[in-house]
Amino acid sequence: MQFDFFTWLAGIPDWIYGILQWIYHLIMGIFFWAWGVIEWLWASVFAPESFMFLFRAVLFPGLIFVVLTLIWAVWFTRKLWGRIQDRRGPVHMGKYGGLQLFADAIKLIAKENIIPDNAKRWMFRFLPGLLLVVVLLPFCFIPWDFDYWFIADLSVSLVLVFAFLTAVPVVALLAGWVSGSKYSLIGGFRAANNQFAAEIPMIISSVGPAILAGSLSLMGIAQAQTSVWFAVLLPINLATFLVAAIASVGIFPFDAPVADSEIIFGWRTEFTGIYFTLTYFAEFAEQMLYSALIVALFLGGPVGLPFLPGAVNFIIKFIITFFFFVLVSSSFQRLRQDQIVHYCWKYLLPLALLNVVIAMLAIVYLPGIAALLPLGGP
Amino acid sequence: MSESTGITASTLARQIINRHPQVSSRPLGTNEIELVVPSDKIRGVVTMIDENVHDALPESIFGIDLENDKYELIYIFWSHSNRMLVQLRVSLEGERPEIDSTCDIFPGFEWHERETREMFGIEFKNHPDPRLLLLPDELEGVFPLRKRFQTDQSRLDETGIAPPKARPKTGGDDE
Amino acid sequence: MSPDILDEAMEIWFGPQHVSAHGWATKLTLVGDYVVECDPNAGYFHRSAEKVLEYKNFRQGSLVLERMCMLEAFLAEYPYVAAVEKIAELEVPERAKIMRTIMMEMSRLHSIQFWWGQFNAELGFFTMALWPWVDREYSLDAFEELTGSRHTVSYSTPGGVKYDFTDKVLKQLDRAIKRFEDRLPKFRDMQMGSPTFRARTKGIGQYTVKQGLKWGLSGPPIKACGVPMDLRKDAPDPNLAYNMCDWEVPITENPDHPGESDALDRMEQRFKEAETSVQIIKQLLPQLPEGPIIDPKARAKANRLPEGEAYARVEGTRGITSLWLKTQDKAQTAYRAKIRGPCIASYYALKDLVPGAKFADFIVIFGSLDPYPGWWDR
């Protein structure tokens, strides 16, 4: 075969054209694939059901709503503590100090983050965010309403919520450990101690509603209360759950983990700036979560005034429960950590069990009661 | 504290002087007495007070700088039930005078002795914890309450009036 | 304790930058949750008052004293004034005597109210911290109406007092006392009735009279053991009016251990002290005679003092407060002034009292003895 220069020269445009075509098809392939993905996404997100699910998960009973409620809760707590203590609470930023938390948050976020030399840096940065996420996740199982305005309903959501909440003191203990400070370490162990004391009475208290409703789902428990609230049948359980919840969060009468006059700020001592903001929010989010759980487990969930939407009923009851949270948390001296265990195990646990037993006996021997429950009557 | 020994100041003084004849006494007021104690007898006298007065309250120990390396040490005891005040006065001499510590008899004196040591340079022998109490470490051995310790008087020049006449020596100003 | 235990010990500095350590620092050695060694450190608040007094003339001296403890300024400045009066042989008019006594008792009431709030803040109960502080404002208003200053009053002066009572002052005094008496039953419910308070303080920091006397304790900490040891009765000062009214030394008996006191007894004792103060003020107010408030020759006499030594004491809120004054002939300033604060004993007592207690109880023991750093650092 002989090499013909001119033939070779005439073939170059074809060759270039081939390369261009190859590139063109490559790009178009990628483009149509991406277009297909976008079309699919578009179709699935803005299909009515899917879009409304996202709306619920992100906006109304979901993240944004919970964060707004969180901000409101911090303001409400501070204002109420102020009133109880003969003060005014926040007044300057916005009407009645309503914007105070934004001012605080901006100030804290703008502050320098100080990480101690002894701290494990990666964990120290990571844990406060993890804590807030762990505390915010269980909000997706709260039955804000029966038919539409809830995010998820799982057959074992009650168990799942407690599983998430058990992670909180673990994070606190880790945070105390990685801070590299003695006060933080003591505070972390005290947080674990608090959870150890409060977890069992709290779960036993929630066993009552679960048995009466015959369901482990929060939605199922709330739906079981359409005819009678469990607070009527299980009043002692309501009280024990409230006390155990306060102990578990670690606010005022049970605030040994963050006792400021003993161990400066417990496991939060070394956190500054945004890290402190996150842990501070997590504390209030946990209080809110327990208030919402109390409403769902004992106070009928969305059941209430018939002319109001279910979510509004839920929120009204939620506010009242939160008010009692604040009231109880500003009325007592701090207990020592061994006394917390002592009281939780010696008084709360037997009382919680007692009420479950009494409720069961009542169902068996008082004929009218079983008919009110989904267990079914004669 | 139901039992009452009912001891008066003069009785106590007589008992102490009987045991330690070097001690002399001087009345200060009603049921208040001052005992002038030689520095080697101080432990004996304080022990006697502890034994004879059941509710003796160790109020304070402090030094006085009498200048020219002379110091006085004053111990004050008070008894509530007898309404009796006993004041011991010990004269000491020397650049770094020494005296026996009494804080094993009355633990409340421990800090008073530490303070007197750092402020006047009076050594308390057998003191369990002779650290500085109030002063920072750089003032160890400076003895601020001695009269020869100079303080900064420069502010007085700012007043604009003629510099104040040199205060009497007794006023404590060594300028 | 064996050396093996101390190998596992953790040393913790409680202060000087701790939240509830304002001007003091204590080194604690912890084994587990128990304190095995306590080393109180003084000197963080040292203002060299005794040296300063050697440069101030006899009218300026009481200003230094009242700054030792601003909470009981009327009581704190009195020993200096009394010592100067003793050396200068000044006669105090009857009206001035009674006015001094009334204001000293008001000062005691105010100081107890402050301590009360502070102790509760240390126990993590901020509601009960701010309620007594509100009542304290009424006392402070009376002080301001009388002297023109809320804390550093500079009221007593050699030979009498500086400011006369006016109708407005009397009205403010009545208002403060009435406010205290109105709120007392409520406070008793909140304080002595509180189960958490009893749990935290019962049996904590217990000592006998003999131990307390050896440490040099006086005032409420020793009266709480059930012995009436009070300078107001035992060493009546001719320049004060305690013998003009009818009152009993308040004491508190521990029902389980006679002759001992714990933190609960000391709180009860402070209640009784405040009630006694109010009782004395109420008896003295109608007895107020007309007349001068200061010896007319006092100004000239207190200018230069003769040679002499004087020891003046007063029963302060926290115990025996005294001043030993030595002057030389025709001196304008003191030759030597020794301030004996009551709290030097109660702070020293921690050394023997705290070992064996739990770490969380350290602040309870400290708070119940009511030490004020100004008194031991001077």
Place this chain on the structure above:
Amino acid sequence: MGFFSVLGDIYQILKHTFRQVFMRPFTYFFPFEDRIYPERTRGRHIHVRKNCTACAQCVRACPVVAIRIDKEDKMYEKDAALYFDYTRCIFCGLCVEACRFDALFHTPVVDLSEGDRDDLVYGPDKITTLDRDPLEWRGRRFR
């Protein structure tokens, strides 16, 4: 039984706190509301130069050397200029007590805050008058 009496105590305490929620708060809205200070309030001084005799008794009485006198600076026949250093003043009232010519008084003005430390030394122009520049912050006027 002890348990029930404890429950009663807890109920009492919760009742007291619950009532307090609906009471008027004790504090006031500070920079916009202020209480009336009594006549005797020992606030900043005012120097009446007309009555002053330059006797310097106030300077001698001052325990913290907060007053400086300048006898050259005369406005009337025998007065003198006073400089008050409010970084040092402890408001004890001894200078006012020492003045026998009604030339020095305390006033009920107690908010002396300044942005600069040097502004707290009140010279003869500031100490003889109560007028002062208004304090403005973020468009709001505080005095």
